[in-house]
Amino acid sequence: MEGAVTVPIKGARGGTEIAATAAWARPAPTSPQPPNETSHPLRVAIIGGGPAGLYAAALLKRLDPTREITLWERNAPDDTFGFGVVLSDETLGGIEHADPQVYQALRDEFIRWDDIDIVHRNTRQTSGGHGFAALGRKRLLEILHDRCRTLGVELRFRSKAPYPAWLAEAYDLVIAADGVNSTTREAYAHVFRPHVATHHCRYIWLAADFAFDAFRFEIAETEHGVMQLHGYPYAPDASTVIVEMHEDVWRAAGFDELDEQESIARCAKIFADALGGRSLKSNKSAWTTFRTVVNERWSHDNVVLLGDAAHTAHFSIGSGTKLAVEDALALAACLEEQPDIAGALRAYEEERKPVVASTQRAARASLEWFENLGLYLDQPPRQFAFNLLTRSRRVTHDNLRLRDAGFTEAVERDFGCPAGTPPMFTPFRLRGLTLRNRVVVSPMDMYSATDGVPGDFHLVHLGARALGGAGLVMTEMVCVSPEGRITPGCAGLYSGKQGEAWRRIVQFVHGQAPGTAIGVQLGHSGRKGSTRLMWEGIDEPLEDGNWPLVAPSPLPYKPYSQTPRELTRSQLTDIREQFTAAAWRAARAGFDLLELHCAHGYLLSGFLSPLTNRRTDAYGGSLEKRLRFPLEVFDAIRAVWPEERPMTVRISATDWADGGTTAEDAVEIARAFAAHGADAIDVSTGQVVADERPEYGRSYQTPYADWIRHATRLPVIAVGAISSWDDVNSLILAGRTDLCALARPHLYDPHWTLHAATEQDYDGPGVVWPAPYRAGSRRPQTGRTDVPKPRLSLGS
Numbered sequence: 001m002e003g004a005v006t007v008p009i010k011g012a013r014g015g016t017e018i019a020a021t022a023a024w025a026r027p028a029p030t031s032p033q034p035p036n037e038t039s040h041p042l043r044v045a046i047i048g049g050g051p052a053g054l055y056a057a058a059l060l061k062r063l064d065p066t067r068e069i070t071l072w073e074r075n076a077p078d079d080t081f082g083f084g085v086v087l088s089d090e091t092l093g094g095i096e097h098a099d100p101q102v103y104q105a106l107r108d109e110f111i112r113w114d115d116i117d118i119v120h121r122n123t124r125q126t127s128g129g130h131g132f133a134a135l136g137r138k139r140l141l142e143i144l145h146d147r148c149r150t151l152g153v154e155l156r157f158r159s160k161a162p163y164p165a166w167l168a169e170a171y172d173l174v175i176a177a178d179g180v181n182s183t184t185r186e187a188y189a190h191v192f193r194p195h196v197a198t199h200h201c202r203y204i205w206l207a208a209d210f211a212f213d214a215f216r217f218e219i220a221e222t223e224h225g226v227m228q229l230h231g232y233p234y235a236p237d238a239s240t241v242i243v244e245m246h247e248d249v250w251r252a253a254g255f256d257e258l259d260e261q262e263s264i265a266r267c268a269k270i271f272a273d274a275l276g277g278r279s280l281k282s283n284k285s286a287w288t289t290f291r292t293v294v295n296e297r298w299s300h301d302n303v304v305l306l307g308d309a310a311h312t313a314h315f316s317i318g319s320g321t322k323l324a325v326e327d328a329l330a331l332a333a334c335l336e337e338q339p340d341i342a343g344a345l346r347a348y349e350e351e352r353k354p355v356v357a358s359t360q361r362a363a364r365a366s367l368e369w370f371e372n373l374g375l376y377l378d379q380p381p382r383q384f385a386f387n388l389l390t391r392s393r394r395v396t397h398d399n400l401r402l403r404d405a406g407f408t409e410a411v412e413r414d415f416g417c418p419a420g421t422p423p424m425f426t427p428f429r430l431r432g433l434t435l436r437n438r439v440v441v442s443p444m445d446m447y448s449a450t451d452g453v454p455g456d457f458h459l460v461h462l463g464a465r466a467l468g469g470a471g472l473v474m475t476e477m478v479c480v481s482p483e484g485r486i487t488p489g490c491a492g493l494y495s496g497k498q499g500e501a502w503r504r505i506v507q508f509v510h511g512q513a514p515g516t517a518i519g520v521q522l523g524h525s526g527r528k529g530s531t532r533l534m535w536e537g538i539d540e541p542l543e544d545g546n547w548p549l550v551a552p553s554p555l556p557y558k559p560y561s562q563t564p565r566e567l568t569r570s571q572l573t574d575i576r577e578q579f580t581a582a583a584w585r586a587a588r589a590g591f592d593l594l595e596l597h598c599a600h601g602y603l604l605s606g607f608l609s610p611l612t613n614r615r616t617d618a619y620g621g622s623l624e625k626r627l628r629f630p631l632e633v634f635d636a637i638r639a640v641w642p643e644e645r646p647m648t649v650r651i652s653a654t655d656w657a658d659g660g661t662t663a664e665d666a667v668e669i670a671r672a673f674a675a676h677g678a679d680a681i682d683v684s685t686g687q688v689v690a691d692e693r694p695e696y697g698r699s700y701q702t703p704y705a706d707w708i709r710h711a712t713r714l715p716v717i718a719v720g721a722i723s724s725w726d727d728v729n730s731l732i733l734a735g736r737t738d739l740c741a742l743a744r745p746h747l748y749d750p751h752w753t754l755h756a757a758t759e760q761d762y763d764g765p766g767v768v769w770p771a772p773y774r775a776g777s778r779r780p781q782t783g784r785t786d787v788p789k790p791r792l793s794l795g796s
Contacts, residue, residue, distance in 0.1 A: 041172035041302075041341055042067050047161040047184055049073025051085075052307030052324035053177030054144035059098060059332040061151040070154045070171075072161035077145055078138065083207040083283065084234025086134045091322045094329050105143045109135040111233050115214035118385040119274065120377075121221070125385035129403030132215060134234040140321075164188070164303055173341060174303040175331070177324070180293055182309035192305065193296035200371050202255070202287045203244035203315075206264060206280045212239045217388060218274040219373070225249030226374050229271045230316065241280055242315065243267045246371060247289070255287060263287065290314055290367065292360065298353070299345040306331065311356045313363035316370060317392050323359060327352060361697040362392040368703060375710035379735055386411045387734040393699055397423070397729035415733055418764070423733040424725060424740070425757065425766025428471070430679045430715065432644030433592055435471035435739070436515050437766040438732050439753045442719055442741035443474040443521045443595070443650075445486065447533045452479065452492030454501045462505055465746055466513035469753030469767040472739070473509065473516060477523040477597050478502075478586075480578040483547050484524035484603065487533050493522065494578065499585035506590040515768060520586045521650070522579060522637070523597030526606045527551035527564040539690075550575075552606045552629075553614040558690045572619070575603070576633050583637040587645070594641055596634055598669075599652040600687035604630040608651070608669060609688050611660045623665055627672050638677050648717065649673045650682035653704035656692035663704060667711045680715040682741065683708055699727055706736035717741050725756035 044060055046053045049071055057069050087106070096103040110133040118125045148155055161167070164184045167174045176184035185192050211233035218229040227245040234240055250256065255263055260282055268280045293312045298305045307324035331348045338344035369391035376387055386408075389395055401408040417426055425437045441462075448457045458475075466473045479485045479492045492498050502520070509518045530546045531539055541562055550571060551564035567575070579596075586594055598604040606612040607629050613620045619629050634649065641647060651673075653666035661669075670681045683705035686692050694700070701720025709716040718737035722728060728740045745752050757767045758779055769777045 041335065043171040044069045044173045044175065045161075045167040045171040046071040046175045046177060047164070047167075048177035048179060048307075048309070049075070049077075049141075049155070049157065050177060050179060050307065050324065051140060051144065051321050052309075052328055053175060054141065054148055055102075055325055056175055056177065056306060056328035056331060057153045058102065058144060058147045058151055059328055060335070061148070061153050062099060063332060063336060065152065068154075069152075070156065071148070072156050072159050074158065074160050077141070077155070077157045083137060083205070083238070084134050084232060084240035085137045085140050085321045086132055086232065086234075086318050087325070088322055089131060089133070091325055092133065094326060098329055098332070099147070102143065102147050105147070106135065106140070109139055109143070111135065111211065111235060113214060113233065116389065117212075117214040117216045118388055119216065119218040120381060120384055121219075123381045125382055125407070126214065127385065127389060127400065127404045127407045130215070132232065134232060134240075136234050136238070168301060168303050172302060173335075175306050176303060176309050177306040178309050180291060180308040180312055182305065184303065185295065185305060185309050188300050188303065191297060191300040195294045195296075197292045197294075199290050199292070199314075199367055200247050201244050201367075202247055202250040202289055203242055204263060204267065204282075204285050204287050206241045206243065206267065206282055206285055208239045208241050208275055208278055208280055209237060210239060210276070210278060211236055216274060218271055219377070220270050221377065222249075222253065222270065224252040226377065227253075227270060228370060228373060229274055231274065241267075241271075241275075243271070244370060246374075250287065260285060292364065292367075294360065298349050302341055302345075304331065304345050304348065311360060313356075313359050314367040316366045317359070317363050317394070319359050319363060323356060326355070358697070361695075361700070362394045364695075365703065366392040372707065372710075375707070376735075380414055382407075382411045382414050383733070383735055387736070390730050390734050393727070393730070396726045397733055398726040411733060420762065421764055421766060422725070422729050422760050422762055424728045425762055425764060426732075427766070428715075428738055430593070430646035430648075433517055433646050435517055436768075437469075437471040437753065438739050439470040439472075439728065439756075440717060440739050440741040441465045441468075441470045441473040441746045442743035443476050443597075444743050444747070445476040445490065445534070447487050447489035447535075449489055449491040452482065452485065452490065452494065453498050454491045454505060458491065458501075459505050459508060462518070463508050463512065464750040466509040466516045466518065467770050467773070468746070468749075468751035469757065469769075470516065470746070471753075472519055472593065474519045474521055474595065474741070475502075477521050477602070478582070480522055480524055480575070480582040483550070484526075484529065484575075484578070486525040486529055486602075487531055488542070488545070489533050490525075493520070493582040493585045493589075496585070499589055502586070502591075503589040510590065513770065517592040519593035519595055519648075520589075520591040521595040521597050522582050522586065524575060524579070524603035525549075526601070526603030527555065527557050527561070527612070528601055530562060551603065552612060552620065555612060555614070557601065566615070569617075572629055572632075576629075576636050579633045580636045580640055584640045587640065587642055591645075593646050593648065594637065595648045595650055595682060596630075596637060597650050598630050598673075599650045599682075599684045601652070601689065604633060605652055605688060609655055609661050611655055611657060611689050623668055627669065631672060631676055634673060634676050634678070646679035647677065648680045648682050649678045650684055652685050652688050653683050653701075653708065654685045655688040656686045656694045657689050660688065663707055666704060667708055670708045670712050670714055674712065674714050678714075680717055680738065681705075681708055681712075682717040682719065684719050697721065698723070699731070702731055702736055709735070709737065715739075719743070725760065728756075 046057050057071050061069050112133050114130055115126050115128045178184055212231050216231040220227045230242040231239050264280045298310045306327045313319040330352050334344040334347040338347050428435045479490050481494050527549050529549050549562050549564035550567050554566045556563045608626050613626050655661045685701045686694050698721050702718045705716040705718035715738040717739040719741040722740050722742050723745050731737045
């Protein structure tokens with residue numbers, strides 16, 4: 001929805017597919033001329049006649065009419081796959097600046113609408129203000145064909161492109177816009193280093209002979225499983241219709257045994273209400289699975305990838321043609337701005353790769369939401385609709401409120417938000433503790449204790465954040481023994497002196513920030529202990545003064561780390577008693593909540609992961625056995641922790657490594673702790689093995705909290721790159737989490753929650769400014785800031 005909705009059929013977007021290496025077209029009889037490497041390219045070869053290649057050709061020819069530009073497309077000019085294309089206002093603005101003639105031709109063809117309809121269980125929810133513009137893919141290509149011909153681009157249809165190595169010798173620049181199945185990319189795979197991921201849903205690209213009056217999502221719950229329809233108009237009398245379902249559902253429904261026409265008829269029957277009983281039509285349509293293409297590099301010498309050859313983004317956020325057009329705009333601009341081709345291609349990659357990576361993260365979130373659609377079916381109708389609309393994390397609570405305030409306010413009312421109260425400032429109850437808002441100051445190791453005793457630094461650090469308005473402030477991981485520390489600067493709860501020091505901090509929070517709860521996180525470092533302070537070398541062993549390490553199995557965290565000893569049964573008993581004693585001291589100190597740290601590769605996490613637990617006794621092997629010791633510790637703590645006070649457990653829901661904890665494992669781990677009395681699961685990820693490969697990005701860990709919450713119906717705390725109050729509101733209102741824990745934002749701004757309230761014009765019971773600070777509760781005036789002009793303009 002955030003850009004162009006266009007997908008490949010049988011994996012090839014726009015039918016742009018060049019011959020295999022063994023069957024490349026014979027080059028022209030002329031001898032190659034040396035490429036012009038020191039100035040703007042004068043001879044340009046383009047492989048592929050989809051929107052990316054055509055628009056790049058038109059831009060480059062328009063910028064310099066003396067250029068010789070030749071484009072090869074193996075299909076006929078009127079051959080295309082798919083039906084409609086949606087372009088965002090942002091993309092159209094770039095086209096308008098670069099080529100007003102193309103923009104005008106497109107504008108004359110567009111069908112425009114504002115609404116999104118979501119139909120689920122015979123209830124339709126409508127959200128407006130979204131602003132779509134669409135036209136037929138065939139018409140888009142015709143407009144670009146005409147523009148290229150007018151400008152003098154040589155278009156060679158029904159022609160296989162010459163071998164790219166020959167083109168690279170004969171032309172100054174070779175643009176490979178040959179689609180998701182790019183043979184050019186494969187020819188230089190050793191340079192581009194592509195990664196192609198195939199996903200779990202099947203979809204088919206169809207059309208209907210009428211125009212939907214909105215972008216329509218319709219959910220069908222069948223005897224075989226859940227299916228969904230994505231539909232939108234692209235002409236006054238035509239709509240694109242995509243039918244999608246999980247591979248398992250597709251097979252259970254027998255689609256794998258149907259031919260094209262039988263599949264189309266079945267789809268029309270399943271979604272008869274959405275279609276008004278009308279039939280569907282195809283255009284060489286076939287069921288396929290979406291493939292996400294990522295390349296480490298996009299250029300090699302004077303060969304550059306464009307559009308789907310370089311990257312793909314799932315059609316559910318409609319970014320394929322959008323990205324292709326924006327690639328062409330950026331490449332043309334960089335070729336104008338840079339003194340040579342090599343510099344231009346570097347600049348193109350530097351400009352586009354972060355944008356594309358962000359889009360692909362959003363597309364991945366959207367794709368996975370639809371793969372897991374069955375989890376959300378029981379949500380209330382408006383919350384389900386809000387969840388769908390915000391699935392990619394690009395459309396947010398605040399953004400949606402600007403688009404359709406009435407719809408957003410209705411979702412808030414259903415959720416239970418009092419009038420004028422953002423979701424983040426609604427209370428939440430865990431056992432006998434009611435938090436006045438949904439913001440948690442996440443545990444953050446400060447490495448500033450002396451002999452495990454928290455001092456004035458901890459008082460100021462935690463006290464400041466308690467005064468800052470969060471509903472719950474968590475300590476760092478507090479260690480249960482001297483040997484269980486990560487570093488010599490880690491705080492502990494293994495002595496009475498430490499317990500009294502923590503009592504002082506708890507009393508300050510309760511006395512000076514009434515209404516704010518404070519929780520303690522208990523843990524043992526396991527194999528990740530006896531290391532330097534973070535700023536002296538994270539995970540680096542101490543130069544001297546090391547203490548022996550213990551772990552489930554004798555596996556060092558890094559090759560140069562100390563090798564831990566495998567815990568014996570008697571040592572397990574000792575450690576369990578250390579946890580129990582620390583919990584007893586925490587209760588006496590007055591903490592409101594206790595969290596057991598079973599994440600990030602520390603001792604209890606080491607038992608849970610198959611990558612770090614290689615034991616062959618009762619504490620290793622199956623997940624049930626790997627859970628045994630962490631559950632024993634939890635039970636021992638629960639027995640001494642006051643009944644009315646809640647306990648949570650932090651887990652790593654994935655190890656981000658092959659063979660490690662899976663999302664399915666995480667669900668079972670959460671269920672096991674809940675069965676033993678855990679009140680919520682704090683869902684983190686990774687840091688279990690040193691060779692992990694996290695998929696970083698905004699809110700990147702929250703899908704795991706979402707998965708656990710809906711699969712188990714347990715309260716969850718989401719963590720991981722949640723940085724804005726808008727993200728917090730969005731996640732909570734969509735039902736993806738119950739609480740949001742933020743770390744770095746609270747280092748940047750101890751009063752983050754107070755400022756979030758001010759920025760939302762909220763002044764209610766969900767957050768209270770301390771009396772001495774109330775004079776600062778209004779945002780200070782700032783100086784004038786001039787809005788910069790658009791960066792890219794390619795002429796009139």
